Amino acid sequence: MAxxxxxxxxxxxxxxxxxxxxxxAVRGTAAELYCELEAGHGHxxxxxxxxxxxxxxxxxGRRVLESVADCGAESEEGVACLAPGGHEGxxxxGPADAGWPGERR
Ligand SMILES: [Zn+2]
Ligand SMILES: [Zn+2]
Known part of the structure; x- marks a missing residue:
């Protein structure tokens, strides 16, 4: 599996x-951020x-800064999805520093 x-x-x-x-009172955020959704997701x-x-x-054309709870989905092993609720892709x-495990909806 790729x-x-x-x-x-x-x-x-x-x-x-x-x-x-x-x-x-949110501190320590980087000035530059990276999308953490799966490559090839929607817009x-x-x-x-x-x-x-x-x-x-x-x-x-639009950007929103918002408080969003985690997706809440869990893998068969009980590992939580780290993406925001309602995410695309x-x-x-798995852990935040790991790559995408390739799990598909
Ligand atoms: Zn993206
Ligand atoms: Zn999810």
Whole structure:
């Protein structure tokens, strides 16, 4: 089975988004973020600011900084999906630093 890969589309936080995060007492986020959805997903990208809590979602012409709970799906081994609820692409089970395990919906 071929390993699927992450989208890795990159996005930079705007000054406004950084100040929103500061006002929410969210710290330590990188200035540049990467989409953590499965490569080849639809047009709505998602990058974690605070895993399991804050996500930046973006698509052509629009971007949203929002608090989204994890997807909640679990693999047969009981490993939780790390992507935000309602995400596009397949579920992403496993540790955050691992590649995409290739699990498909
Ligand atoms: Zn993406
Ligand atoms: Zn999922």
């Amino acid at each position: 390993e699927a890969v992450l989208c890795r589309d990159s996005v930079e936080l705007s000054g406004r988004e950084r100040s929103v995060l500061r006002s929410m 709505e990208h998602a990058a974690p600011l605070v895993r399991g809590e804050w996500w930046l979602r973006w698509w052509p 397949g579920h992403r089970f």
